[in-house]
Amino acid sequence: MGYPATAKRLPWARGVKLLDCDANGLLAVEKPAGVLSHPNKKGDREKALLNARYDESQQAYRILDTEGEVVSTVYLLNRLDSATSGIVLLSLVEDTARSVLKAFEEKKVKKTYQALVFGAPRGGPLVWKDRISVRKAQGGLRASTGGGLSAETKLAKVEPMGGMPPIARLTLQPITGRTHQLRIQTSKRHVPIVGDRTYGDFQKNKLAAKKGMKRLCLHCVGTELEYRLGNRAFRFKVASKAPF
Template sequence: MAPGRWKWRRCWGSARPSASPFTTAERMSRGEAGPAATEEPPFSRAGGVGVRAAGPGGVWILDKPAGVLSHPNTAGDRGRALLPWPYDAAGEFFRDPETGRQVWLLNRLDSATSGLIVVATEPTVAEAVRALFAGRAVSKTYLALVFGHYAGTSELWRDRMGVVRRGRGVQASAEAADLSAVTEVRRLRLVSGPPALTLLELRPRTGRTHQLRHQCARRRLPIVGDRNYGDFRLNRAFAKATGSGSRLFLHAAGLSFRYSWGGREHAIEATSPAPEAFVPYLPPGKGGRRR
């Protein structure tokens, strides 16, 4: 069965795969977000940041809206970050200034990207899950709305790319092409327009900086709202016509992995429903979140 067509039943200590007729993105677009964690995490969160799943060893999958930073870059950013605590960039953790509690950040999303992000409250688990991300052992699914019509139905994108520093930030580049970038692509819907649009499911096998945005743009399928690699004229026209503002139409919709804790293996999965801005472009009959 193709990747993404297994739905893991989350339980405390074991996981059993069950066949699903829908991929992660399809289940997400149908509003089937999976079981959210029932307890509150032992840390504060920025406004709008939800909890989608929790696992043994203090693993938490959070769901952030667009505009929230994965971590603050300066002290002034703290009010816009995932957690409102000071951040240790070297150790990649937040620290509660009152209790000293630490929460490790295990993956990152650009501030403009919405969706799933993982944290942990136990250092040994944090180290293990970070190794899974580095070793490409985490399944990730994104939704992207792009300008143009993607002619295929599914394929594997393989590119060489690099990352160069530009001022205070970084930029993906086809010139410094020393890294492999691989993504599974599946077309979910064509929108006739104008402008012509395509809703894509993207499943990155590698985790390069700005990988999905770069790979879409180099195929002349820029992600709607992308200020770095997008079509700026179309972005302005689309925002004016739809009232979407500066929204980047890239959403981290699904995430799953297996990890060890307490001498046992555990599996955790979360899906995030499509944000409201995506709803008009979902396949007919598929819903999303409305907020």
């Protein structure tokens, strides 16, 4: 049984869609909003990508047989917030996982997101540059600008959509991968993401909810990269359509 067949048989959470799996065991799934990239605490297992034990030290899911023996290891290669939907990468092979993680470290992975925001950016640079610091708050993580690590995002496209309040669709390509980066950078520029309950505009969120937009409108629509195994280079590209 090849890797694509193995990937299809994994115990995915409800709503998780397998998008692709290559010959080296690198796979991409589409995660719906509300599903965790991995369990954060006891009781989270049923809310996570896979209904399986998660090894935090290895950053991998362990698939067990009926006798409790490990039959498959699935390495988690990147994460999305629970409220964010879209593409997540995983690997069935440790060497492939290491190679892809190296590509992330070397910033050779291109990720593209789409977001619905209130208002629309006007003028300014096409690359947003900020510094973001992260702290623990109310059992989770909270990011803010000022101090911390450098965060950069390319504003690739702005599509005004009208409405009241006015809404635009942004295509964003993060150059760095900081916690809540896109959410806080849009908020700082007074174009908060629709449905963002942490950094958003709460009054406008209420109006949007009455029109059926009750979720965080942020979705990873594309991921592409090149990784190496031995002397060979492999390209991986996958796309997903935003559900809003």
